[in-house]
Amino acid sequence: MLETVFVGIMLFASTNIDDIFLTMAFFADPRLAPGSVIIGKCVGIAAIVAASAAAAACALTVPHEWIALLGLAPLGLGLHRLWSAWRAPAQMPAAEGKEPGDAAPDTPAGSFVPQALSVAAITAANGGDNLGVYIPVFAQDLGIVPVYAAIFAVMTGLWCVVGRALVSHRLVAATMRRLATVLLPYVLIGLGLWILSDAVGLVS
Numbered sequence: 001m002l003e004t005v006f007v008g009i010m011l012f013a014s015t016n017i018d019d020i021f022l023t024m025a026f027f028a029d030p031r032l033a034p035g036s037v038i039i040g041k042c043v044g045i046a047a048i049v050a051a052s053a054a055a056a057a058c059a060l061t062v063p064h065e066w067i068a069l070l071g072l073a074p075l076g077l078g079l080h081r082l083w084s085a086w087r088a089p090a091q092m093p094a095a096e097g098k099e100p101g102d103a104a105p106d107t108p109a110g111s112f113v114p115q116a117l118s119v120a121a122i123t124a125a126n127g128g129d130n131l132g133v134y135i136p137v138f139a140q141d142l143g144i145v146p147v148y149a150a151i152f153a154v155m156t157g158l159w160c161v162v163g164r165a166l167v168s169h170r171l172v173a174a175t176m177r178r179l180a181t182v183l184l185p186y187v188l189i190g191l192g193l194w195i196l197s198d199a200v201g202l203v204s
Helices: 002-015 019-028 034-057 064-087 112-126 128-140 142-166 170-202
Strands: none
Touching (some): 019 034, 034 142, 128 142
């Protein structure tokens, strides 16, 4: 169980480091109620988890060793990010050009429900690449997906707390952007190799 909790925390943190800046932008937008941001974030993450679980369930009829080959997805994502960083070391991430106090783009003002749905849609779209990481992990043991979902719910709440707190700390936000750019590729590569380790039986 401790290993599952650790993996769940690493899964969420490694795939949502960039999302912390989007969360900060939501909380910095005076048009958005804080409650709508929190609800929207939870709904958006829940949609990503549900889609990942459904895709993982479709893979249950495939032998476990072949399922482990899905680890190529996070490994490929990590290698791609590492290659991109190597080719353009001076290029900052897209969020670098925005200050933490900038308003989130295309986020309409209005009542609580439309605001929450808008935040959820943007969160789900921003986390679309998370599917490539979550699916192979979920497919290894679909029975522990509820545990991962609970961990992600707690982590989403933590992300909201941190995101709101960092809105007024721009120096900290800039440091986190640099760390995310450097560390994320290696985290994804390590995760991919960990999943692929279960495919050793294919070559033995």
